[in-house]
Ligand SMILES: Nc1nc2c(ncn2[C@@H]2O[C@H](COP(=O)(O)OP(=O)(O)OP(=O)(O)O)[C@@H](O)[C@H]2O)c(=O)[nH]1
């Protein structure tokens with residue numbers, strides 16, 4: 001019998017189980033070393049034709065361009081040398097606020113007191129659902145997996161006037177940068193109010209018919225002089241009397257006799273004061289900063305009233321209590337837009353993750369194939385020289401030396417004197433970089449991994465376009481990237497517009513939805529952030545300006561490889577032309593940022609040129 005997994009089919013195994021093949025890879029790499037011996041002279045600043053070479057001679061094409069030729073290091077790691085965490089940037093959850101506990105029907109019973117006074121306790125209020133943005137959370141995967149989130153129900157009241165316990169609140173903790181959007185809600189209180197009004201209308205109609213019947217009966221008595229009113233009354237067909245609209249809100253004593261049940265007259269429901277106001281629909285929260293106080297999403301139901309509330313002179317032993325209020329159910333969409341200062345945008349295999357490793361302590365996966373990165377990675381560039389500890393604000397009288405220092409103990413953490421970098425009174429101590437999966441041409445048509453990952457660089461202060469100098473025309477690559485970014489911006493604005501139009505539709509016919517969420521929040525004074533969308537603002541030539549107006553620059557990577565100098569020179573000339581206004585902005589958007597479009601050549605794999613990136617980025621961030 002042939003083996004189930006023949007070894008020849010192991011073609012995919014190195015990818016799936018890299019550790020099994022690690023030793024083989026290493027052996028293969030070391031066996032290539034003699035062939036690559038001539039390449040060892042291919043230093044980042046000495047490679048012939050490399051764009052980092054001060055005196056390049058572009059002749060030698062015999063050298064390998066593969067990163068396999070370089071010795072393994074932190075910046076040229078094996079494919080299995082990476083850290084990964086579970087990540088989700090979208091989640092749709094259904095939240096249930098807790099319903100109120102029912103009130104209790106009970107009477108005191110003691111020795112020699114068989115029929116004591118009413119002593120049923122009130123039901124507890126239901127728990128609320130809140131949302132809070134906290135540092136430390138980095139992903140929505142836990143919420144995406146749970147899908148249903150419930151606050152605690154209020155407990156039912158008990159005898160001897162014991163109130164039910166309040167339901168437990170639920171605080172949904174999300175990463176900073178999460179947007180919470182309400183998709184739909186079921187609010188039983190609103191539904192009951194609508195039903196109540198319908199029932200009241202029916203009651204009024206019934207009362208009117210009864211009065212009319214009475215009038216007719218009285219009139220027939222007058223005209224004929226006979227007392228045939230009862231016959232007239234009987235001849236008029238009246239509809240069935242509608243039941244008390246509040247009937248279902250009461251609980252009746254289980255031991256109540258059938259006669260008592262039939263003859264029971266229920267009082268009007270007492271008006272209850274709400275402790276927590278349910279925010280108006282639709283909720284839209286943009287949690288771009290940590291929230292000290294959680295925002296209320298769904299308020300729990302009010303607890304029912306025990307029977308002592310209904311004691312009166314006429315009704316000393318009420319055989320009923322009220323039910324707890326049912327609570328809101330809401331479907332929410334959570335979307336995480338990571339908040340990084342700099343966003344790396346590039347084609348697959350351009351060297352973004354290697355660059356992130358060179359700039360930070362990130363252990364993003366690096367591999368010589370497209371789409372190595374499948375989810376965003378965030379790294380922090382530490383700018384102080386106490387290895388992560390913030391420096392005290394330097395005294396202006398004693399300036400620090402101005403030099404960027406490479407901290408060898410941490411491999412590639414860039415450290416710099418704060419004086420040199422900070423411009424304000426508080427020097428910038430760090431900034432964050434987001435590395436996202438590569439974009440390919442046509443990503444907006446869902447090719448490759450699509451463009452949805454651009455949401456993680458949408459809010460970055462600076463965009464850094466990573467272009468591989470060894471992979472064809474760098475200018476064309478940059479233009480292709482800007483096209484995708486522009487199409488993403490257009491897609492987002494279309495989505496926003498659709499949402500705005502959707503929120504203006506008057507579903508209830510009461511005109512309430514026509515009011516903008518912002519205006520409604522202002523009117524009701526609720527503490528919630530509501531995105532106020534400007535009125536008609538769609539000028540087609542300016543679509544995408546939000547992203548195109550950001551400062552940006554180009555990181556030209558793999559500058560250590562031969563024959564990259566010309567490509568770099570062309571890229572630089574193009575960017576100079578864009579800065580001078582001789583060429584349009586690559587996105588084609590009017591008013592886009594063209595202040596100083598730089599191209600910085602680097603060899604991330606050797607850690608060369610990355611200090612310039614730090615300088616340039618900090619300059620743009622602090623501008
Ligand atoms: N010679 C050389 N090779 C590099 C350099 N930077 C990255 N590489 C190599 O290029 C390949 C791709 O690098 P990655 O950092 O995984 O590229 P990426 O842009 O993150 O790729 P995706 O995640 O697939 O989008 C790896 O084999 C790296 O070793 C560089 O500066 N010089």
Ligand SMILES: [Mg+2]
Pocket residue numbers: 352353354365366372373435436437
């Ligand atoms: Mg990558």
